Amino acid sequence: MKESIVTLKEVSFQYDLQERYALNNVSFNIYEGEWLAIVGHNGSGKSTMAKLLNGLQFPQEGEITVCGTLLSEESIWDIRRKIGMVFQNPDNQFVGTTVQDDVAFGLENNGIPREEMVQRVEDSLRKVKMDKFLHQEPHHLSGGQKQRVAIAGVLALRPSIIILDEATSMLDPRGREEVVETVRLLKEEKSLTVISITHDLEEAAKADRIIVMNKGEVFREGTPEEIFSMDEQLIQLGLDIPFSVKMSKAFRQKGIELSKHYLSEEELVTELWTSRCNM
Amino acid sequence: MMEKMIFGRYVPADSIIHKMDPRSKLMIIFLFVCIIFLANNVVTYALIGIYTFFMLGLSKVPVRFLYGGLKPVLWLVLFTLVLQLFFTKEGALLFEWGPVKIYEEGVRMGIFISLRFFFLILMTSLLTLTTTPIEITDGLETLLHPLKKVRFPVHEMALMMSISLRFIPTLMQETDKIMKAQIARGVEFASGPFKERIKAVIPLLIPLFVSSFKRAEELAIAMEARGYRGGEGRTKYRQLSWQRADSFQIGLLILLTILLYLLRS
Amino acid sequence: MDISLQHVEYRYQANTPFESLAIEDVSIEIPTGIYMAIIGHTGSGKSTVLQHLNALLQPSKGTVKIGEHEIKGGQKNKNLKKVRQRVGIVFQFPEHQLFEETVEKDIIFGPLNFGVSEIEAKKRARIALKQVGLGEEILEKSPFDLSGGQMRRVAIAGVLAMEPDVLVLDEPTAGLDPRGRKEVMDMFYALHKDRNLSTILVTHSMEDAARYADQIVIMQQGKVVKKGTPEEIFSAPTELVQMGLDVPEVVRFQLKLEEKMGMKLEKIHLTIDELSSAVTDQLSRGVRS
Numbered sequence: 001m002k003e004s005i006v007t008l009k010e011v012s013f014q015y016d017l018q019e020r021y022a023l024n025n026v027s028f029n030i031y032e033g034e035w036l037a038i039v040g041h042n043g044s045g046k047s048t049m050a051k052l053l054n055g056l057q058f059p060q061e062g063e064i065t066v067c068g069t070l071l072s073e074e075s076i077w078d079i080r081r082k083i084g085m086v087f088q089n090p091d092n093q094f095v096g097t098t099v100q101d102d103v104a105f106g107l108e109n110n111g112i113p114r115e116e117m118v119q120r121v122e123d124s125l126r127k128v129k130m131d132k133f134l135h136q137e138p139h140h141l142s143g144g145q146k147q148r149v150a151i152a153g154v155l156a157l158r159p160s161i162i163i164l165d166e167a168t169s170m171l172d173p174r175g176r177e178e179v180v181e182t183v184r185l186l187k188e189e190k191s192l193t194v195i196s197i198t199h200d201l202e203e204a205a206k207a208d209r210i211i212v213m214n215k216g217e218v219f220r221e222g223t224p225e226e227i228f229s230m231d232e233q234l235i236q237l238g239l240d241i242p243f244s245v246k247m248s249k250a251f252r253q254k255g256i257e258l259s260k261h262y263l264s265e266e267e268l269v270t271e272l273w274t275s276r277c278n279m
Numbered sequence: 280m281m282e283k284m285i286f287g288r289y290v291p292a293d294s295i296i297h298k299m300d301p302r303s304k305l306m307i308i309f310l311f312v313c314i315i316f317l318a319n320n321v322v323t324y325a326l327i328g329i330y331t332f333f334m335l336g337l338s339k340v341p342v343r344f345l346y347g348g349l350k351p352v353l354w355l356v357l358f359t360l361v362l363q364l365f366f367t368k369e370g371a372l373l374f375e376w377g378p379v380k381i382y383e384e385g386v387r388m389g390i391f392i393s394l395r396f397f398f399l400i401l402m403t404s405l406l407t408l409t410t411t412p413i414e415i416t417d418g419l420e421t422l423l424h425p426l427k428k429v430r431f432p433v434h435e436m437a438l439m440m441s442i443s444l445r446f447i448p449t450l451m452q453e454t455d456k457i458m459k460a461q462i463a464r465g466v467e468f469a470s471g472p473f474k475e476r477i478k479a480v481i482p483l484l485i486p487l488f489v490s491s492f493k494r495a496e497e498l499a500i501a502m503e504a505r506g507y508r509g510g511e512g513r514t515k516y517r518q519l520s521w522q523r524a525d526s527f528q529i530g531l532l533i534l535l536t537i538l539l540y541l542l543r544s
Numbered sequence: 545m546d547i548s549l550q551h552v553e554y555r556y557q558a559n560t561p562f563e564s565l566a567i568e569d570v571s572i573e574i575p576t577g578i579y580m581a582i583i584g585h586t587g588s589g590k591s592t593v594l595q596h597l598n599a600l601l602q603p604s605k606g607t608v609k610i611g612e613h614e615i616k617g618g619q620k621n622k623n624l625k626k627v628r629q630r631v632g633i634v635f636q637f638p639e640h641q642l643f644e645e646t647v648e649k650d651i652i653f654g655p656l657n658f659g660v661s662e663i664e665a666k667k668r669a670r671i672a673l674k675q676v677g678l679g680e681e682i683l684e685k686s687p688f689d690l691s692g693g694q695m696r697r698v699a700i701a702g703v704l705a706m707e708p709d710v711l712v713l714d715e716p717t718a719g720l721d722p723r724g725r726k727e728v729m730d731m732f733y734a735l736h737k738d739r740n741l742s743t744i745l746v747t748h749s750m751e752d753a754a755r756y757a758d759q760i761v762i763m764q765q766g767k768v769v770k771k772g773t774p775e776e777i778f779s780a781p782t783e784l785v786q787m788g789l790d791v792p793e794v795v796r797f798q799l800k801l802e803e804k805m806g807m808k809l810e811k812i813h814l815t816i817d818e819l820s821s822a823v824t825d826q827l828s829r830g831v832r833s
Contacts, residue, residue: 041721041722042692042693042721056500077506080503081506085505087504089497092501094445095502097412097413097444101517105505107514114514114515118516121516138445138449142586154505157505157506170719172748173749174748175586199721199722201722235723238723239723247794247797250816250817250820251820251824253820254824265797268797272805459600459635460633461641462628463598463633463635465625465657466657482643486641489688
């Protein structure tokens with residue numbers, strides 16, 4: 001049985017001066033140790049979700065439970081220690097004047113003794129392969145490197161959950177890969193729960209589970225395979241489908257029998273290879 | 280022009296002065312600014328001069344760099360000298376040429392005051408040349424710590440300073456980017472009459488403000504998400520360490536003070 | 545309008561201890577009406593090249609010819625405004641350049657600077673707005689009240705209203721969602737065709753380069769390392785991979801398939817449709833391995 005680590009129950013949220021609900025009666029669970037992708041076009045409510053999850057905003061209706069604690073004004077500081085967030089803009093979350101200062105920032109806030117801080121800063125920077133840049137200033141780093149420092153800052157606090165709030169959308173392909181790969185390795189090693197809020201479908205394809213948001217509501221929830229079989233519907237929602245799914249579709253139209261829509265190119269290549277042998 | 284300015288610029292080097300604790304450096308500067316007014320004769324000025332150049336030597340900042348950077352300020356020093364020469368009318372008349380009269384006291388005061396000015400500039404630039412801005416901030420925060428008792432927001436001030444320091448290069452890059460975008464849209468920043476130039480700044484300033492506010496907001500959210508809630512219960516990662524060199528330097532300056540006091544006329 | 549870069553070199557902060565070489569011996573020909581993609585990693589020098597295309601930077605060495613204007617390295621060049629009117633640049637995150645009280649004022653800002661009459665500029669604003677897919681009802685709104693995607697489009701309209709002959713695009717879709725990205729790229733392509741613009745797209749995206757460009761220039765460490773049509777560029781995919789660059793997904797897939805099946809298709813295919821047809825043909829004919 002999968003343990004649920006975050007629960008949303010009938011959550012609704014409305015920004016001041018806005019008619020429409022940013023989130024409307026949203027309920028779902030996030031399970032311990034899973035990689036959950038929340039996808040949706042810009043304005044679908046997915047970023048609001050991130051803000052609610054660590055108490056930067058509070059829902060008008062419904063309740064959110066994180067690690068068994070109900071999210072409230074009193075509990076947010078404890079919850080924030082368990083949830084680490086990496087935001088979209090690499091520059092606007094870099095607080096320290098150098099890499100090490102930035103990683104230490106969260107530790108300082110939580111009153112960690114200095115000797116331990118030094119250790120943790122070093123360890124977490126090594127984990128994201130930024131330990132050679134200890135004294136580097138942020139304007140000498142690439143976007144991907146800054147985001148890795150942000151991840152180290154989160155990691156140093158030893159959270160159970162990491163939220164990537166469109167953390168790769170401002171990066172170039174290389175930076176994107178760096179960040180996703182870093183998080184993937186960390187997740188394996190520390191059995192973290194990862195919530196990635198994104199509109200990059202290739203990134204979402206690698207998740208364990210996907211939630212599709214539309215107009216502030218959960219539109220569909222399922223495994224990547226289930227979600228990407230929605231096909232045209234996804235494109236109508238302003239999203240896209242991964243390349244391998246498009247490729248599978250094209251082959252089917254050309255009359256090649258395939259057992260399913262493939263999410264990985266390797267699998268598709270293998271099936272094509274087998275089908276050739278059977279011909 | 281800006282590239283040659285050395286005010287507020289840090290020049291990395293491996294020297295005793297660079298390694299000193301920013302607290303002792305700040306204290307020394309503060310004391311120096313006070314005791315320089317003790318000097319009032321040739322011997323005391325000579326003492327101050329020797330001390331200043333001794334410190335400069337220790338700092339290993341290249342003289343050529345110092346000279347290049349201080350050149351604009353040297354004009355100011357010269358100006359002070361000239362001012363004193365012409366407007367002090369005490370002592371024996373030394374020189375007269377039409378309306379220009381130069382007196383003995385004018386020469387003495389002119390040289391002393393411009394020297395004092397010169398030494399002050401050298402010592403304060405020495406501070407910024409050998410101490411990173413963030414070290415200065417740390418030093419100030421610790422030194423001003425007692426003021427917390429009278430509700431002076433020491434921590435907030437230090438945090439504000441360090442965040443400003445962190446964002447200066449980012450804002451410079453941003454300025455350059457917006458400027459280029461507007462030049463591409465036909466704005467001329469560098470030519471035309473004064474009024475036009477002032478007008479040309481608006482398409483630069485407004486986007487800069489807008490983006491700074493956005494940054495500030497996002498930064499505040501990020502800080503809160505990382506558990507920041509004021510200075511209460513915070514520990515510090517940056518650590519200042521007071522070493523023997525610091526005590527030695529403070530001692531040296533006290534010695535200088537005593538000597539100045541004894542030798543002044 | 546033709547643009548040509550001949551042996552262009554550019555150094556940042558020349559004659560200071562911080563001097564650094566950004567591009568070296570870059571020669572690129574951009575004839576009228578071409579769609580060219582300039583590809584490279586961050587720091588490859590592609591943004592420096594871009595800024596030479598309307599004299600935002602002037603070469604330290606070499607010559608940049610923009611129409612009949614010639615900008616030579618190491619000389620003071622005047623009358624750059626005329627050049628800039630004909631070459632519009634859409635910078636990365638162009639919404640950061642908005643500043644006026646209303647959308648209309650912001651769009652006509654560029655044209656007015658270049659001496660277009662107000663009536664004409666307003667007419668252009670309406671056309672440009674339509675081109676970027678926005679309605680006239682937002683003309684009187686403040687650009688800062690719009691959504692991110694709308695702001696991006698207004699900023700683009702501000703460049704289009706200058707009616708340039710050459711359009712330079714620096715990662716124009718960065719940060720947009722998939723739908724927005726496709727809409728913006730398709731819009732630029734339609735404009736390119738309708739107005740016979742020269743378009744220069746600076747991008748990381750091999751997909752976009754393969755889909756839209758007539759010519760691709762690949763830059764690395766301040767130098768042009770490869771030039772050619774998409775077919776030529778991607779026909780040597782392994783070379784690209786060695787340079788640390790991606791190849792389009794379709795090409796990557798073809799390579800994987802060829803390796804697994806131990807066969808070789810006649811040529812490199814750049815669209816899903818072409819590739820699936822070619823593979824289906826091969827399979828139905830039965831392949832000899």
